Amino acid sequence: MKALPHWLADVCTAVEAVLSERFLDAWPPSLKEAIRYPLFTGGKRVRPALCVGMYQAIHGNVSFPKPLLAVAASVEMIHTYSLVHDDLPCLDNDDERRGVPTVHRAFGEGPALLVGDALLTEAFTLLAEQPLPSEVIVQLVTDLSTAAGYRGMIGGQGADIGMNGPVVDHKTLSRLHRLKTGALLQISAVMGARVAQATPEQLAQASAYGQAIGLAFQLADDVLDAEEDQKEDGPPSFVKLLGVDETRRQAEALRKNACEAIASFEEPQRLLELAQFITQRDH
């Protein structure tokens, strides 16, 4: 994993340059400031890394073409909007994220609502303006809107706030997380494959990698949460249902599945390391 931290830092820098160019013409000026605030508070950029890593694995090079970075940035904008709305008092009611006040604490609830709406909307403007074949852009819009929408992330959030009763079993919890966090992680990998003009077989492999990594990410998260905090009254988690050891074992099995799915790609090494980084991270 020697090269991974450098590569991840390069992905962050390159994607942040794209994000930094957006929203400069937002009006009124205080809206511009509020939109840019949550984009630059130290996210790990896991989704852009999955997108860029998948492109490079299939395409067999290490360049960061601008349209690829824009596609990666669009996923990060969707992820950021979901955090801003999740943090609002009517959902999770969080005062802090990544060590700084949440958007609604810093700018007010109305502005935070609009910030999320603006990030969500602009993700599609950004996709649509890329110099990629129109057929690819249409597919990317379908990918991103489906993963982010009621069939994906929003459906998971709905279940998370108890719109369908309490979550009590493993199957329902898996479904919730597959929707809430897994769908966007999975599609990040698929969208990188689309930009690389992957074959249908490669797309299926990218999708399998992304799906396994998406669930492994959540299992690893639950293990981290359990180590930090042994409370019994928190939200349902895999650790509570399965115990720490079994949750770890399942995460490791998913990591292996993910790695097998893309082993035949031209440059799989970075995705293999990324899978390890995601499932064994310690923060």
Add this chain to the structure above:
Amino acid sequence: MKALPHWLADVCTAVEAVLSERFLDAWPPSLKEAIRYPLFTGGKRVRPALCVGMYQAIHGNVSFPKPLLAVAASVEMIHTYSLVHDDLPCLDNDDERRGVPTVHRAFGEGPALLVGDALLTEAFTLLAEQPLPSEVIVQLVTDLSTAAGYRGMIGGQGADIGMNGPVVDHKTLSRLHRLKTGALLQISAVMGARVAQATPEQLAQASAYGQAIGLAFQLADDVLDAEEDQKEDGPPSFVKLLGVDETRRQAEALRKNACEAIASFEEPQRLLELAQFITQRDH
């Protein structure tokens, strides 16, 4: 205007059939119910009518092809999301809309937030799946996301909640309304022209019609509000700045501009009547 009410009713029926087909696979079930609720509470469907009317004016027929109706429905979904989020306590805090409880009063604030997010996201899924040329779909995504985003509707909402200080002059109020309601009305007309595969000249004419109608709509709204309610402490309005007579005069001038812009189209009659309906409506 004899034919217009029938045609408007036909547009409503046809677009509502498209909306009715969406969200049937939403999960959890209570999310599906909450998403569908604001779509079917008696909107006038002005934006779909502008979209369909423009297509028919350029294309010279009166058919409702399915992709056209889907494009019209996507605009209505964006309009509906904006109402759901606007009604939330952190923005306008409205308990009723169109004579029924607002979404957050009927389902709760968290669900209402997610309903708006889902409608906004699904509008792009719907556009991307249409059997139209990919180049046209990419343009439609750009149109809709730009009009709905921080350069359009959201920018106007930001200004509306005082993110840039109070609105005191005619120029700022015009800008606010051009963004807040005008951008989406204008793009509805433009998107109908795109589906009709309009020439660049026709697109410019459709855009000019939409822009004039967008502002005329707001002027007419302000006149209606002033007639219903003479309060001095309401939000800034054109009537307060210009008086009723001058506001009416300007709305009529805009209606004429709009009609002149599309007078050379093959079947302009319906758009002429629609302009009159919008600027002289009494509710």
